Amino acid sequence: MNWTGFSKKSISERLDQLRTNQLLDQKSLNKLDQNEQLPLNIANQMAENVLGTLSLPFALAPDFLIDGHDYQVPFVTEEPSVTAAASFAAKIIRKSNGFKTTIHNRQxxxxxxxxxxxxxxxxxxxxxxxxxxxxxxxxxxxxxxxxxxxxxxxxxxxxxxxxxxxxxxxxxxxxxxxxxxxxxxxxxxxxxxxxxxxxxxxxxxxNYATESLVTAQCQIDLRFLSRDKTEAKKLAQKMELASQLAQADLYRASTHNKGIFNGIDAVVLATGNDWRAIEAAGHAYANQTGSYKGLSTWQYDKDASVLRGALTLPMPIATKGGSIGLNPTVQIAHEILGYPSAKELASIIVSVGLAQNFAALKALTSTGIQAGHMKLQAKSLALLAGAEEKEIDSVVSQLLKEKHMNLETATLILKSLKEKKN
Missing domain, CATH: 3.30.70.420 (Hydroxymethylglutaryl-CoA reductase, class I/II, NAD/NADP-binding domain)
Incomplete structure (x- = not known):
């Protein structure tokens, strides 16, 4: 499967690619095409005092290679850049043989x-x-x-x-x-x-599920970090230092782990699982020594010229029960993944967490986290200002050049753009 340029495609083109790669049957494709939501009568049975349903973006992070198998991973998240960052990391790590996981137990x-x-x-x-x-x-x-x-x-x-x-x-x-x-x-x-x-x-x-531990590991050849050997070595060293900082400083550890859960929560939500239970277990595990620490570790192996990453987490995930069989989009998520077992799904989710962490640390220790965020923030502002699809790129382009990037500026840019057309 070639997923290059998937983010540039229209929604209908993305659905066509799912059809071509036989990831979904026609019935499921129709549900996505028609944006079928959780039926209100079912929602009313799932929780108390129901007034309606809340929709979030349902996306795809493609090209994860985990334990020798290819996965296109469904994400549900409202935060800009999360899916893009995971996809970016998956592509790089795939070139170095992907992720390897260990299921320590499932109880x-x-x-x-x-x-x-x-x-x-x-x-x-x-x-x-x-x-x-x-x-x-x-x-x-x-x-x-x-x-x-x-x-x-x-x-x-x-x-x-x-x-x-x-x-x-x-x-x-x-x-x-x-x-x-x-x-x-x-x-x-x-x-x-x-x-x-x-x-x-x-x-x-x-919820402290210490008998449901899963470890995901990867090793990345330095040539995939940068074409410049000196820059690649420096980046690997800085990512190792960033990992050490998350072990030493509580303030950094909190944000380090939040970044890991950006990806984990997205898949847990997409698959209809209890993200609160998963977060409770993960954050308790981060404090297992009595001192809250970063959950992942990165080490630069100079002799092998690789950067090694590892993440161990309690992952009491499910493929049956709860609301999994009730929500139509959740059912589609499991279909996209090939109906994995609970153990297989746990391996996928922990691998996603490690990928998300890799992308964050690479950005933080090189260009900075804001470089990617600002363009996506500009797009959000353009939409809030009322830009139509064909106007968004122009508004974003101009907004990024402005000293103050806010809704007021986006509104003025859009107004000017409309006046020029008229």
């Missing part, structure tokens, strides 16, 4: 917190002695996941201050698993009270 964790226990150490041992019985109770509470090959896998107990906390690890298969885990936790809560004589404070899923 969720639930917890029951008990209090008012006189002898916590004794209670802990009683629970551990009954581990198999408790696992069986958890599985009996959700037999359908057991039939699909999942279910409760492990049970651990820890003492933290006034609490005795029981952690249950559950294989949720293709679902994110909140309902599965919560059902299991509530099923074992009362038996745990009886075993320990304690009181249940709560029984619920934890």
């Amino acid at each position: 969720m964790i639930g917890q029951v917190a008990l209090y008012d226990i006189l002898d916590k150490n004794k209670a802990k041992q009683i629970i551990l002695d009954k581990k198999q019985h408790l696992l069986a109770l958890a599985n009996d509470a959700y037999p359908s996941i057991v039939k699909r090959g999942g279910g409760a896998r492990e049970l651990n107990v820890t003492i933290k201050e006034d609490f005795l906390i029981i952690y249950l690890t559950v294989d949720t298969q293709e679902a994110m698993g909140a309902n599965i885990v919560n059902t299991m936790m509530e099923a074992i809560a009362h038996p745990l009270e009886k075993l320990t004589g304690g009181q249940k404070l709560m029984a619920i899923l934890s």
